[in-house]
Amino acid sequence: MGFSDADLQAIGLTLRLASLTTVLLLLIGTPIAWWLARTPSHWKGPVGAVVALPLVLPPTVLGFYLLVAMGPNGPLGQVTQALGIGLLPFTFWGLVIASVFYSMPFVVQPIQNAIEALGDRPLEVAATLRAGPWDRFFTVVVPLARPGFLTAAILGFAHTVGEFGVVLMIGGNIPGETRLVSVQIYDHVEAMDYAQAHWLAGSMVLFAFLVLLALYTLNPTQRRF
Amino acid sequence: MSDTHIHARFQLTYADFALNVDLTLPGRGVTALFGHSGSGKTTLLRLIAGLKTVPTGYLCVNGEVWQDGTTCVPTHKRPLGYVFQEASLFPHLSARGNLEYGMKRVGSAMDRAALEQAVTLLGIGHLLERRAHQLSGGERQRVAIARALALHPRLLLMDEPLAALDLARKQEILPYLERLHDELEIPVLYVSHAPDEVARLADTVVMMEQGEARAVGPVAEVFSRLDLTLAQDQEASAIIEGVVLSHDDDYALTRLTIPGGRLTVSRLARALDERVRVRIHARDVSIARDEPGTSSIVNILPARIVELRELDPAQVLVKLATGSGEQTPLLARITRYSCDRLHLQVGQPVFAQVKAVALMD
Numbered sequence: 255m256g257f258s259d260a261d262l263q264a265i266g267l268t269l270r271l272a273s274l275t276t277v278l279l280l281l282i283g284t285p286i287a288w289w290l291a292r293t294p295s296h297w298k299g300p301v302g303a304v305v306a307l308p309l310v311l312p313p314t315v316l317g318f319y320l321l322v323a324m325g326p327n328g329p330l331g332q333v334t335q336a337l338g339i340g341l342l343p344f345t346f347w348g349l350v351i352a353s354v355f356y357s358m359p360f361v362v363q364p365i366q367n368a369i370e371a372l373g374d375r376p377l378e379v380a381a382t383l384r385a386g387p388w389d390r391f392f393t394v395v396v397p398l399a400r401p402g403f404l405t406a407a408i409l410g411f412a413h414t415v416g417e418f419g420v421v422l423m424i425g426g427n428i429p430g431e432t433r434l435v436s437v438q439i440y441d442h443v444e445a446m447d448y449a450q451a452h453w454l455a456g457s458m459v460l461f462a463f464l465v466l467l468a469l470y471t472l473n474p475t476q477r478r479f
Numbered sequence: 480m481s482d483t484h485i486h487a488r489f490q491l492t493y494a495d496f497a498l499n500v501d502l503t504l505p506g507r508g509v510t511a512l513f514g515h516s517g518s519g520k521t522t523l524l525r526l527i528a529g530l531k532t533v534p535t536g537y538l539c540v541n542g543e544v545w546q547d548g549t550t551c552v553p554t555h556k557r558p559l560g561y562v563f564q565e566a567s568l569f570p571h572l573s574a575r576g577n578l579e580y581g582m583k584r585v586g587s588a589m590d591r592a593a594l595e596q597a598v599t600l601l602g603i604g605h606l607l608e609r610r611a612h613q614l615s616g617g618e619r620q621r622v623a624i625a626r627a628l629a630l631h632p633r634l635l636l637m638d639e640p641l642a643a644l645d646l647a648r649k650q651e652i653l654p655y656l657e658r659l660h661d662e663l664e665i666p667v668l669y670v671s672h673a674p675d676e677v678a679r680l681a682d683t684v685v686m687m688e689q690g691e692a693r694a695v696g697p698v699a700e701v702f703s704r705l706d707l708t709l710a711q712d713q714e715a716s717a718i719i720e721g722v723v724l725s726h727d728d729d730y731a732l733t734r735l736t737i738p739g740g741r742l743t744v745s746r747l748a749r750a751l752d753e754r755v756r757v758r759i760h761a762r763d764v765s766i767a768r769d770e771p772g773t774s775s776i777v778n779i780l781p782a783r784i785v786e787l788r789e790l791d792p793a794q795v796l797v798k799l800a801t802g803s804g805e806q807t808p809l810l811a812r813i814t815r816y817s818c819d820r821l822h823l824q825v826g827q828p829v830f831a832q833v834k835a836v837a838l839m840d
Contacts, residue, residue: 375567378530381554382561383581383630389555393580397571 261454263430264438271346271434272414275353279361279410280403282354287365287406288391306359313356317423320352324424344426349434352424353414360409368402369395405469412465416458483507485634485666488537489526491690498522498690504683506541509660509667511677511698513709514687520670521564523687524636527668528561529554540634541666558585560627562637566619568611574622575607581630597625600662601655617648621655628659635659635667641676656680674709678702678718678758679839703808705788705798710810715761715796717809718839723749739802743777744836756839761810763835766797768821770830778833782809784825789815797823799831809833 257265290302308316323330324342330351331341342348376398380390396403418436425432427441435454442451483506491498498519504510512520525531527538529545529552538546545552568577578594598604601621611619620640627635640656641649653676659667660680671677677684677698684701686694686709694701699718702709709715721735721742731746735755742757749755771779782799785808790796795818800806809831823829 375563376569378554379561379563379567379569380580381530382528382559383626384555384584385580386553386555389584394569398569 257453258450260429260433261435261438261450264433264435264454265457267346267430267433268415268435271349271353272411274350275357275414276361276407276411278350278354279357280407283358283361283406283410284365284403286358287362288369288395290362291366291369305362308356309359313417313419314423316356317352317420320355320420321423324348324351343424344428344432346425346431349421349425349432352420353417356417356420357410357413360413361406364402364405364409365399368399368405371402372398404472408465408469412462415461482539482542484539485510485527485541485668486537486539487523487527489523489533490535491522491526491533496522496690498526500690500692502685502692502695504666504668504685504695506666507664508682509669509680510683510685511681512668512670512685512687513672513674513677513681515672518687519690520672520685520687521638522690524638524668524670527634528559528636529557530561543633555584558630558633560630560632560635562620562624562627562635562640564639565643566611566614566616567623568614568619568626570611572610573607574603574609574611574614577611577622578607578626578629581626585630593629593631597628600628600658601625615648616644617651620644620648620652624655624659633665635663635665637667637669639670639672641673642671653679674702674712674714674716675758678716679756699808703798703810705786705796705810710761710788710796710798711790713762715810715812716758716837717761717807719757719759719807721755721757723747723751723753723755725751737801737807739800739806740780742780742833742836744838747838758837758839759809759833760835760837761796761812763833764799764809764811765832765834766799766811766813766817766821766823767830767832771832774832776832776834778836780809780831780833782829782831784823784827784829787818787823787825795823799829801831 286305290298321343322328325331326335326341334340334342342351372395376394377390380394385393416436421432421434421437427433427437435458439451439454442454485504485506487504488501489498500523512523514520522531526533526536532551535548536546545557569580572580578597582590582594598607601624603618603621603625606614606618606622614622624640641652644652657680669680681698684696684698685692686701686707694704694707701707702716702718704710719737721737724734724736724741726733726746728746733744733747733749735742735744744757747755780801782801784797785800786798788796793815795813795815797811797813799809799811801809811831
């Protein structure tokens with residue numbers, strides 16, 4: 255016994271999706287987290303709530319709206335069609351976009367918390383030491399908020415790996431394209447192939463444990479000023 | 480001719496606080512922004528640093544405009560050094576890394592001499608490889624001061640650099656600040672609410688009250704102005720710059736020349752002709768109409784009454800000027816009873832009996 259070829263394909267696809275999503279989320283989520291952490295704007299509350307929606311919404315609801323948005327008549331669908339990309343539902347890239355929304359709060363919130371905890375002072379100090387805005391971000395914020403970024407990356411990755419409801423709504427079950435580990439397990443169970451399901455499910459449990467272990471050991475309490 | 484002054488004009492209004500200053504300050508020496516908390520002194524310093532901005536402001540430092548109606552140079556492009564109240568070292572860098580952070584950005588990273596000078600001045604050579612959490616509060620603040628100096632700033636701003644430290648740490652840092660005072664060519668703006676620090680370090684004082692500059696002038700003058708709270712405080716004192724004239728090792732005494740007279744103090748470990756700053760508390764000065772014949776008090780200075788001010792029904796504050804040509808202001812706090820009994824009046828010649836002289840450094 256062991257992983258079947260289909261299982262391995264699902265694992266590879268899942269890792270690819272989670273890695274890509276994590277990279278995209280760090281790029282997209284960091285400016286959002288920065289804005290949320292530092293803005294005095296009244297929009298902070300509403301924007302923060304929208305980012306956090308996936309935490310409380312059933313994945314099927316999120317998946318449903320994303321499906322509609324990416325569909326032929328949805329705004330996203332219109333854009334992708336106009337760009338000649340075609341439609342995204344039931345494609346790998348459709349899953350990537352859905353995952354970005356789905357895992358957004360897991361990336362934004364740790365970064366936002368870390369930046370909020372830094373406060374203004376280190377940035378002011380850096381400014382008096384001649385560091386411009388980008389310089390301040392990369393030489394002060396990133397190293398001092400590193401535990402936050404690390405947590406964000408790990409949680410974003412792990413949460414994307416664990417996604418199921420959104421995948422079914424957006425991606426369906428196309429081998430090599432949208433059939434992720436979680437869907438593969440579902441298929442095994444549907445087919446009453448419990449032995450095969452155990453292999454994958456057990457691996458997921460081990461993976462989740464290792465991720466959390468890494469999170470707690472790599473991320474000791476941050477030293478403050 | 481280049482302008483060697485700092486011109487600062489700022490207006491700022493919040494619901495519970497307003498700042499309105501229009502200052503011309505000397506382009507050299509230490510200027511203290513002095514006042515209670517909430518008087519606007521730190522806000523003013525932050526405006527000068529550009530850490531806080533107001534649309535209508537004007538700032539010109541030794542001929543260079545940093546802010547006017549149309550432009551406002553961002554903080555990181557102003558050639559200044561800033562020392563924050565609490566230790567503000569970057570925790571992810573060593574002391575050396577902190578020093579070099581700014582130096583790299585002003586292009587003086589290769590300037591070993593600048594680093595050496597700052598390190599020597601603050602006595603932190605043995606601490607360079609340590610991280611912030613391995614340094615004491617006083618050591619951290621010394622590194623922070625050196626970090627600001629290593630930039631070769633054209634203006635040094637210090638926001639209560641001693642306020643977060645205990646007395647022992649203060650005593651540890653004050654000598655270094657005095658060396659700065661003696662050796663720096665650039666203007667220093669020093670925010671403080673502690674009269675003793677100001678008396679010790681400042682050349683010029685800006686007295687801040689409720690967002691406005693109540694008084695600006697040389698430290699000795701501002702400290703002895705009877706209309707300011709400084710003179711009405713329990714710790715009210717005159718500040719006197721003197722020069723070491725002679726030592727008397729037999730009696731362990733030192734004689735100082737002060738403008739318009741002489742002072743005898745306990746033996747000072749100072750070279751002849753060295754400048755020293757002393758402080759004479761108003762409570763340590765009494766007044767006699769006639770020259771006291773025999774008294775245990777050593778320092779009896781002929782003086783003239785310049786101003787009288789009733790502090791309360793019991794006490795009167797007297798401002799005196801010693802000597803004739805060059806004069807030194809002195810303050811005396813006496814009872815109103817004595818004042819009436821001696822018929823003290825402005826312009827009257829008297830003798831000031833100084834019971835104690837406190838050396839500032």
